Amino acid sequence: MNTTSNSIFSLDASYVKQFQEQLLTWYGENKRTLPWRENQDPYRVWVSEIMLQQTRVDTVIPYFKRFTSLFPTLQDLAYADEEKVLKAWEGLGYYSRVRNLQTAVKEVCESYGGKVPDTAKEIAGLKGVGPYTAGAILSIAYGIPEPAVDGNVMRVLSRILLVEEDISKPKTRILFEKAVRELISHEDPSSFNQAMMELGALICTPKSPACLLCPMRELCKGFEQGKQHELPVKLGKTKVRKAKMAAGILAGEDGRFLIHKRPSEGLLANMWEFPNTEYVVENKNAEKDALKGYLDENIGVEVVLEEKAGYIEHVFSHLKWEINIWQGKMLNGSVELPQDWKWVTADELDQYPFPVSHQKIIRLIKEAIIV
DNA sequence: AAGTCGGGGGC
DNA sequence: GCCCCAGACTT
Structure with missing residues (x-):
């Protein structure tokens, strides 16, 4: 114990030195080859960190390759059409991430001359860049010794340092940031932060940690006391x-389908969808009546819903949609559609960004269940 | 501090 | 089914 230290974790210099050596040696020998590790381009690091928020590495890899191919530079993304950006993100979820990212790279173009800022204050002020992402970019792209505390780091450190605070509380992250400030290598902050996450992903996993393979085992207070699990x-x-929804596959006389762009805020913002509405079960016609009423209110047309x-x-994270899908026709086929409503052919559907829930409806159409 | 915001993989 | 994932934003 270092009683002279004001460290809340009582980490002496010898422990810190061993911690860094064990971790960085293991990382050097075991790190995965990942597309965002090809170079330290701050823009690419940034894109990868946004994609990786609440999303697994294996899921992100193909999206990252396609996205950086479509938008190779920060400027390419800044000046791109939002619909094409959303299309590139389609299926990845949490779509506000990429809308915030585009807002932020525009800000970098206008206020920072197109160069990703390298100070905590400036970078943390960008849209969609929170404490974790700020630290990740600063350390990985610029080699600045800032903590980057994500779920991996909290899991790993809770075990190694035997921290029993509830990690679902926001203030607990602050505690781990203090721990990282005491532990982080100032020679290689980039590798240190990435190594902590790599260890969490490969060894110190949520359910069955591979303690016998772990380079940190002799330093791990959780393992020492048998509390790692x-x-x-x-x-x-x-x-x-749970929300009961009614959605319509509505064909016009020319065989086109009616689609709608969701509002710019809230769930699935700016994504496209088939017309749909939530309903409450009141009688056997409640859902059809709800969908008809929704269409009448929004585009002022009457529809016939023919069959289910x-x-x-x-x-979703906090919501479950139970969607009944109805096939129908418009009675007056040539009405003037309001903004954010369109008639499109089956082939044209591919050009618009749809959430996965409505991609399932597209699948129904293309499998010719609907003809 | 608690809710909102996607989707998929592992068990 | 449940939990988790390189979290941030809003209220």
Whole structure:
């Protein structure tokens, strides 16, 4: 114990030195080859960190390659059409991430001459860049010793340092940032932060940590006390609300389909969808009446819903959609559509960004269940 | 501090 | 089914 230190973790210099050596040696020998590790281009590092928020590495890899191929530089993304940007993000989820990213790279073009800023204050002020992402970019792209505390780091450090605070509480992240400031290598902050996450992904995994393969085993207080399986402590469950939805595959006289662009805020902002509405079960016609009423209110047309074309379930983090899909026709086929409504052919559907829930409806159409 | 915001993979 | 994932934003 270093009683003279004001360290809340009582980490003496010898422990810190061993920690860094064990971790960085292991990382040097075991790090994965990943597309965003090809160079230190701050823009590419930034894109990767946004994509990786709440998203697995294996999921991100193909998206990262395609996205950086479509938008190779920060300027390319800044001046791109938002619809094409959303299309490149289609299926990845949390779509506000990429809308915020585009807002932020525009800000970098206008206020920072197109160069990603390298100070904590400036970079943390960018849209969509929180404490984790700021630290990740500063350390990985610029070699600045800032903590980058994500879920991996909290899991790894909760075990190694035996921290039993609830990691679902925002203030607990601050605690781990203090720990990282004591532990981080000032010679190679980039490798240190990436190594912590790599260890969490490959060895110190959530359910069955591979402690016998772990380079940090002799330094791990959790392993020492046999508590690695009880950590990290994470409380607070989220309940999922169920919503009954009615959606329409509505064909005009020319065989085109009616689609709608969602509003610019909230769930699936600016994504396209088939006309749909939530309904409450009041009687046997409730859902058809709700969908008809929705279309009448929004585009002022009457529709005939002919037959049920399918049922889709789709689960979000906090919401579950139970969607009945109806096939129907417009009674007056040539009305003037409001903004954000369009008639498109089956082939043209591919040009618009749809959430996965509505891609399932496209699949119904293309499998010719609907003809 | 608690809700909102996607989607997929592993068990 | 449940949990987790290189989290941030809003209220």
